[in-house]
Amino acid sequence: MKYPTRKKDRLVGYLLIFVVLFLGLFLTGIxxxxxxxxxxxxxxxxxxxxxxxxxxxxxLWVWAIYKALTFYFNKKYKSSETKxxxxxxxxxxxxxxxxxxxxxxxxxxxEVKERVIERVIQIFFRQxxxxxxxxxxxxxxxxxxxxxxxxxxxxxxxxxxxxxxxKNVNYAEYSFLKRKDxxxxxxxxxxxSSESDVIKVSGNISYELHNVPHALIVGGTGSGxxxxxxxxxxxxxxxxxxxxxxxxxxxxxxxxxLRFVTGFENKVATEPNxxxxxxxxxxxxxxxxxxxxxxxxxxxxxxxxDFNLPVVIxxxxxxxxxxxxxDKKIAKEALDYVFAVVMKGRQVGVMMEILMQRPSxxxxxxxxxxxxxxxxGLGAMDSIGYxxxxxxNDIEYKTVVEKGGGYIQVDGLHTAPVYFETPYIEKDFDFxxxxxxxxxx
Numbered sequence: 230m231k232y233p234t235r236k237k238d239r240l241v242g243y244l245l246i247f248v249v250l251f252l253g254l255f256l257t258g259i260x261x262x263x264x265x266x267x268x269x270x271x272x273x274x275x276x277x278x279x280x281x282x283x284x285x286x287x288x289l290w291v292w293a294i295y296k297a298l299t300f301y302f303n304k305k306y307k308s309s310e311t312k313x314x315x316x317x318x319x320x321x322x323x324x325x326x327x328x329x330x331x332x333x334x335x336x337x338x339x340e341v342k343e344r345v346i347e348r349v350i351q352i353f354f355r356q357x358x359x360x361x362x363x364x365x366x367x368x369x370x371x372x373x374x375x376x377x378x379x380x381x382x383x384x385x386x387x388x389x390x391x392x393x394x395x396k397n398v399n400y401a402e403y404s405f406l407k408r409k410d411x412x413x414x415x416x417x418x419x420x421x422s423s424e425s426d427v428i429k430v431s432g433n434i435s436y437e438l439h440n441v442p443h444a445l446i447v448g449g450t451g452s453g454x455x456x457x458x459x460x461x462x463x464x465x466x467x468x469x470x471x472x473x474x475x476x477x478x479x480x481x482x483x484x485x486x487l488r489f490v491t492g493f494e495n496k497v498a499t500e501p502n503x504x505x506x507x508x509x510x511x512x513x514x515x516x517x518x519x520x521x522x523x524x525x526x527x528x529x530x531x532x533x534x535d536f537n538l539p540v541v542i543x544x545x546x547x548x549x550x551x552x553x554x555x556d557k558k559i560a561k562e563a564l565d566y567v568f569a570v571v572m573k574g575r576q577v578g579v580m581m582e583i584l585m586q587r588p589s590x591x592x593x594x595x596x597x598x599x600x601x602x603x604x605x606g607l608g609a610m611d612s613i614g615y616x617x618x619x620x621x622n623d624i625e626y627k628t629v630v631e632k633g634g635g636y637i638q639v640d641g642l643h644t645a646p647v648y649f650e651t652p653y654i655e656k657d658f659d660f661x662x663x664x665x666x667x668x669x670x
Contacts (some may be wrong), residue, residue, distance in 0.1 A: 313361060313387065317352055320386040326350040326372065350375065359433075361389060361405045367398065376401040380625055394624070395644045406433070412633075415460045415652040426540065428464050431649050436603070436639045438468075439534055442575040444582040444603035445593070447618055452608025453633035455483055457651040458544060458584060459660050462487075466667035470539040475511060477504050477543065479551040484544065490661065492668040501555045508566035511543055511579060515570060518577035533578030540578040543570065548583045549592040564594075571600045588617035607635035607651070619646045 321327065327349040333340050351366035363383055365376040377396055380403060384391050389405035396402070411432030426438040448454030465472035476497040478485040488497035498504045522528060522536050533540065545551075545567070552560050570581045583593065583601070590598075599620070606618045609629050615621075619638050624645055629635055633651040637643070 309356065313354055313356070316386045316388075317354065317363070320382055321350060321352065324382065326375065328371075356407075359407055360392065361387060361407060363387075363403045363405070365401045365403075367396075367400055379403070390648075392647050393643060393645050410434070410649060412650045412653045415463060415654050416658060426468055426534070428461070430637065430652070434637065434639065434642065434647075434649055436642055438540060438580075439532055439575075439578070441602035441640055441642075442580045443571050443601045444580075444605075445588075445598060445601040445618065446582070446584045446605045446607070447586070447588050447610075447614070448584075448605075448607030448635065449586050449610075451632065452635065453651055454584060454607050456654050457605075457607065457633065458546070458582070459483070460652050460654060461582075462544070463660070463663055463667065465540075465542055466664060466670075468540070470537060471667070471670060473539045473541045475507050475541070475543045477507060477545045477551075478547065479504065479554065480547045482546070484546050486661070487664065490665050490668060501551075501559050504551065505559060505562050505566070508543070508563055508570075511541065512566050512569050514541060515574055515577055515579040518579070519573075523577065532576050538578050540580060541574075542580050542582055544582045544584070546584045547586070549585045549587065549589060552592050568594075568597055571597050588614055590617065602640040603637075604639075604646075605635055605637045605649075606646075607633065610635075615646065621645060 327346050329344045330347045331342050332345055334343050335341075348370065350372040351368070353364045353366070355362050365372075365379060367373040367376050377394075379401075380391050380394060383403055383405070387405055389407065390409060391403060392406045393404040394401070413429060413431055427435050428438055429435040446454060446458060448457075462474065465474060474493075474496065476484050476487050476493065478497070478499055479501075481499045485497060485499050487493045496507070498507045518533065518538065522533075522538070523531075551563070555563075567581060567583075570579055574580055583597075585593065588598075588606075604618050606615055607629075610626075612626060615624070615626050615636060619636070626636060626646075627648060629648075631650055633653075635649065635651075636646040637649045638646045
């Protein structure tokens with residue numbers, strides 16, 4: 230599958246501008262030599278007005294460039310629309326998405342039978358710079374059921390990757406990416422300003438942290454989950470004000486080693502009692518923020534960002550393993566703290582990020598999972614696993630073969646899970662050194 234790239238589009242546009250400018254300069258030189266001089270004769274001198282010609286030709290150049298680019302992009306847009314329409318027509322014909330009937334007509338004085346189309350599936354489309362949207366109407370006929378199963382056929386017909394799918398009573402809508410989502414390089418991301426808390430996940434996917442509280446990330450061994458969360462930690466530490474992070478790693482794996490980084494000494498927990506202590510401290514911090522900043526009517530409609538408070542994020546790795554390895558009393562205590570943060574933390578900027586190897590309703594109750602604004606499933610997973618993460622049953626998931634690849638759903642951005650790839654991280658990237666540097670900001 231081939232995707233057009235922005236670089237090629239820009240190159241053609243730049244080349245067009247260069248040609249127009251070159252021709253404009255060439256013709257201007259010829260015309261200026263042919264034009265009479267402008268000026269005013271005054272007593273004691275002569276005032277040249279040849280600059281009028283210069284202004285006139287500048288205006289003409291701008292007009293010519295505008296017209297040339299308008300012509301190019303209009304032609305390109307119309308050509309693209311024609312291609313889409315032809316592709317959809319071919320698909321309708323090849324899949325026989327129409328109903329025929331036999332009628333008798335008179336030809337040359339004789340009654341003959343002919344097949345005529347009495348009903349056809351209704352498909353509409355539109356496009357913008359980044360996507361093509363295809364809407365299949367649902368009118369209660371046999372095409373109503375067909376409308377929700379055309380994803381792969383539309384992908385092949387258009388030669389584009391399906392991004393999202395939605396349906397309602399009246400229609401099913403498919404959104405296709407004109408350009409393949411780009412995998413970003415973690416090392417190239419910049420420190421955010423205090424006016425932004427945007428977390429960039431890929432070329433097409435980014436979200437504002439204050440609008441998407443709490444996260445659920447699921448992925449087995451070799452899925453790229455650990456590197457993904459380390460990359461998110463780097464992104465959180467680049468925020469201004471810097472995020473206040475707490476790390477819970479009951480398996481004492483890579484995340485637990487952050488306890489040796491200056492600033493994380495008392496914010497990393499591996500033992501059950503330590504884990505409950507950290508969760509209790511975070512809940513107390515949350516309640517203190519409510520008491521201090523949201524105790525009167527002046528705080529109506531405000532969030533932690535209005536008070537320039539740093540976001541507090543608890544990263545709870547191997548949540549399921551912890552719940553199975555401790556006694557019921559500790560498990561219930563920890564779960565109560567997690568529930569409190571998930572239900573109340575958004576406004577005061579206290580958020581929970583839960584990592585698991587496999588999703589399970591027994592380990593992560595529905596009332597907690599439903600509050601996760603950011604959900605990601607990494608690596609190869611069966612439909613049951615995806616359905617447990619995303620709470621949906623009508624998505625056709627592709628086999629994930631790329632390490633760091635998976636499906637993601639972000640509240641306010643996606644209505645259904647979409648394929649993505651986590652930020653690219655070079656093999657020699659030193660997470661510890663990068664985190665130590667950021668902690669010294």
